[in-house]
């Protein structure tokens with residue numbers, strides 16, 4: 001049987017050992033896999049739609065766009081446990097006195113790349129939901145690493161730098177970036193508002209992928225075990241404890257945001 | 268200087284940026300703007316499962332991921348700090364042409380006092396030392412050897428290296444008074460016949476060493492043979508085994524060593540801190556990386572013998588550092 005061909009975006013050098021590790025894990029199983037790396041999510045989604053790959057390891061935005069392009073026909077096979085609980089954190093200098101998003105009226109808000117769910121699209125939705133129109137804020141935008149959908153975290157770091165340099169009052173960061181930064185100790189910046197949880201990445205397939213084949217692949221994926229040192233190495237690098245079945249409801253906020261912000265399905 | 272919160276934030280940004288871009292198993296240099304920032308990097312690495320590999324003048328080298336335990340490939344009895352070597356003295360009745368510490372009858376004795384041995388053994392055991400090794404020079408030229416042996420054997424299994432040639436008169440009485448338990452005499456014998464041994468160690472020395480072994484065995488001591496070989500010299504294993512049998516020794520009680528390019532030896536294995544697993548070695552002038560290099564200034568770890576634990580820790584951590592870097596290179600430089 002042909003291996004399942006998975007597409008992933010090479011946003012760090014670690015992507016190679018991660019996918020080689022996953023490929024090796026599937027070796028000898030009922031359905032083996034191989035992978036292809038793309039330089040950006042646009043290229044990956046186009047390749048999925050063209051049938052060049054069977055599965056795309058998609059960001060939330062790449063998934064939403066694939067849904068749009070397939071009229072909702074695409075399927076999600078699996079995600080990381082960590083993908084279910086992603087959040088955005090608005091941070092400001094200590095003592096800034098912001099208690100919630102409405103307090104940001106009139107402030108300079110640093111946001112990340114236009115294709116980053118956590119650093120731009122959802123933060124803008126959260127601000128709008130809090131009743132703040134774009135005119136109520138001075139947005140400071142960092143469109144760094146566009147195409148990677150925020151995976152590199154670069155635009156979030158740029159936004160935080162702007163706060164430190166007093167070019168912005170508040171920055172929107174993904175929770176993982178924020179957690180990483182605070183491991184250095186007291187950084188003089190505090191979380192002023194943390195968003196509800198939303199979904200991040202998933203394995204997206206076209207309806208043409210044979211269901212039995214897909215199911216065999218997924219059930220083997222779900223057997224990766226944190227307590228097995230070899231598996232754990234891969235899981236740690238990819239930032240999860242276990243693979244889980246999808247929970248698509250948790251993408252609702254991003255679907256709404258994409259609609260409200262009129263972000264097109266093609267780019 | 269205390270690092271301000273915003274400097275710490277900027278450093279955190281540099282760390283996240285640099286480390287996230289690196290592949291697991293590779294290293295990145297994170298620039299430092301102040302030496303005190305090292306502590307922040309260290310803390311961040313510990314909390315994020317990354318590792319500080321080396322500290323340079325204006326940057327820290329961070330390894331992405333956890334380093335494998337660099338000591339895991341060593342058996343416990345070879346872990347630095349499990350053996351403690353002591354040079355009781357440096358003078359010797361012989362002047363072998365390969366002596367790694369240039370001993371001879373004229374050599375300044377530089378003896379360890381009984382008190383020093385006592386304290387070193389006590390502190391060593393407290394720091395995890397499991398075996399004691401006494402060497403020289405020729406330990407039987409130390410006037411207080413009897414007491415030293417009592418101190419050592421009471422504390423841990425002890426091996427004493429000797430040329431076995433001085434077991435006469437009062438020294439024979441000193442030998443006889445030594446405990447048989449917890450003590451092994453390691454006597455040098457380079458070859459099964461006198462030729463090679465006498466070539467390096469002096470005419471007639473082979474026979475006297477063999478006599479010494481016979482004496483020690485007849486007194487009930489555990490004896491081990493040690494052959495030191497130059498590059499290209501054959502280890503005449505079968506003949507040496509046959510001799511062992513004659514001398515009432517087990518063939519497995521033979522140690523074969525190569526000559527090191529140290530002391531008066533002009534040729535031999537080149538020794539350095541980065542290439543030799545350390546065995547903590549105490550002399551009256553300081554603590555050395557390894558007993559084969561106990562007069563080499565580059566191999567002296569400290570002139571402060573005490574507290575011994577500090578010296579042992581220093582050797583251990585320097586060794587683990589070398590190991591890590593070795594592991595690192597191996598991981599990052601696949602040839603095929």
Ligand code: SF4
Nearest residue numbers: 359361363366370404
């Ligand atoms: S090798 Fe041993 S016996 Fe020979 S001179 Fe050196 S200390 Fe003395």
